[in-house]
Amino acid sequence: MSDSSFSRRTFLGTAGAVVAGTALAPRSAIAAPAIVLRPPSHPVAVASANGLRGVARAVEMVLKGGDTLDAAVEGVKIQELDPNDDSVGYGGLPNEEGTVQLDASCMHGPTRRAGAVGALEGIKTPSEVARLVLKYTNHIMLVGRDAQRFAMSYGFKLEDLLTPESREKWLQWRANRGSNDDYLDVPATEKMAIRPTGTVNMNVVAPNGDISSVTTTSGLAWKIPGRVGDSPIVGAGQYTDNDIGAAGSTGRGESNIMVCGGFLTVEHMRRGMHPKDAALETLKRVVAMTPPRLLRPDGKPSFGLQFYAVNKKGEYGAASIFRARFAVADQKGARVEDTAVLFA
Numbered sequence: 001m002s003d004s005s006f007s008r009r010t011f012l013g014t015a016g017a018v019v020a021g022t023a024l025a026p027r028s029a030i031a032a033p034a035i036v037l038r039p040p041s042h043p044v045a046v047a048s049a050n051g052l053r054g055v056a057r058a059v060e061m062v063l064k065g066g067d068t069l070d071a072a073v074e075g076v077k078i079q080e081l082d083p084n085d086d087s088v089g090y091g092g093l094p095n096e097e098g099t100v101q102l103d104a105s106c107m108h109g110p111t112r113r114a115g116a117v118g119a120l121e122g123i124k125t126p127s128e129v130a131r132l133v134l135k136y137t138n139h140i141m142l143v144g145r146d147a148q149r150f151a152m153s154y155g156f157k158l159e160d161l162l163t164p165e166s167r168e169k170w171l172q173w174r175a176n177r178g179s180n181d182d183y184l185d186v187p188a189t190e191k192m193a194i195r196p197t198g199t200v201n202m203n204v205v206a207p208n209g210d211i212s213s214v215t216t217t218s219g220l221a222w223k224i225p226g227r228v229g230d231s232p233i234v235g236a237g238q239y240t241d242n243d244i245g246a247a248g249s250t251g252r253g254e255s256n257i258m259v260c261g262g263f264l265t266v267e268h269m270r271r272g273m274h275p276k277d278a279a280l281e282t283l284k285r286v287v288a289m290t291p292p293r294l295l296r297p298d299g300k301p302s303f304g305l306q307f308y309a310v311n312k313k314g315e316y317g318a319a320s321i322f323r324a325r326f327a328v329a330d331q332k333g334a335r336v337e338d339t340a341v342l343f344a
């Protein structure tokens with residue numbers, strides 16, 4: 001690595017994180033000004049609502065001394081491997097050609113490192129591949145066929161990511177796509193018309209104040225092949241600053257990319273905002289950046305977008321354009337709560 005003060009040996013779990021924190025002390029001195037936040041007494045994990053089992057798992061791991069990034073990855077893997085979650089990993093809805101292309105990114109606060117993969121095919125757990133990019137390379141993002149080859153070099157096997165259910169949804173969508181094609185219209189569910197943009201984002205803070213974040217997704221259903229959304233974009237789909245907090249997103253990725261929402265939410269927290277208020281403030285910027293073609297007649301956005309955030313003190317919050325829910329786990333256990341909303 002060109003930066004000798006930041007060798008790959010610093011990513012070695014909790015013990016390595018302590019070493020990295022020491023090695024990085026001079027760098028912190030020139031970083032953006034940070035408010036001093038005292039760590040929580042108990043781990044906290046916050047996620048999109050589909051991450052309910054995941055936040056429980058992440059907190060359990062951190063309580064046993066596990067690293068925050070490992071905990072977040074194990075948490076989101078529950079959804080990646082769940083064939084019934086059609087927004088992520090195995091069973092995620094495919095692109096317009098019927099191919100599942102997955103995106104993921106992660107950040108490890110203690111070592112200030114990031115990893116990401118885009119348009120990855122045939123691997124159920126892109127969050128693990130993003131963590132491998134973070135851990136073993138001098139790069140941040142690998143994409144497409146080469147991201148797949150990279151994963152295979154670590155022992156991942158290629159698998160069919162379509163389930164019978166997700167294949168059927170794609171077939172229905174294709175049949176109803178155009179009135180002028182040669183596929184006969186078939187009865188389809190309302191969901192086929194909505195084009196889901198589900199995802200799972202998770203942000204974890206440990207009792208020592210270390211923080212990590214992960215976002216993983218199958219992206220926009222029926223997307224143009226090669227499209228990557230916000231999830232693999234560090235600073236949009238998720239972002240961690242170990243001095244401040246972490247934030248991530250689900251929903252319409254293009255609208256998040258336009259405001260670098262993960263980063264912006266952390267920056268709002270840096271200025272002292274509570275995570276919930278920081279997430280709401282980011283959404284106001286999203287609306288201000290929304291072009292007329294994406295506004296409904298009442299002036300509100302025609303899409304959904306959610307942000308989830310946690311700060312170094314263990315305060316957490318989430319906000320959405322319209323009503324939504326999110327998952328949190330702390331000393332009170334794992335539960336789902338309502339997000340703050342921009343438009344009731």
Ligand code: GLY
Pocket residue numbers: 197198199217218219220228229230231249250251252253254
């Ligand atoms: N937020 C997920 C996506 O737009 O791909």
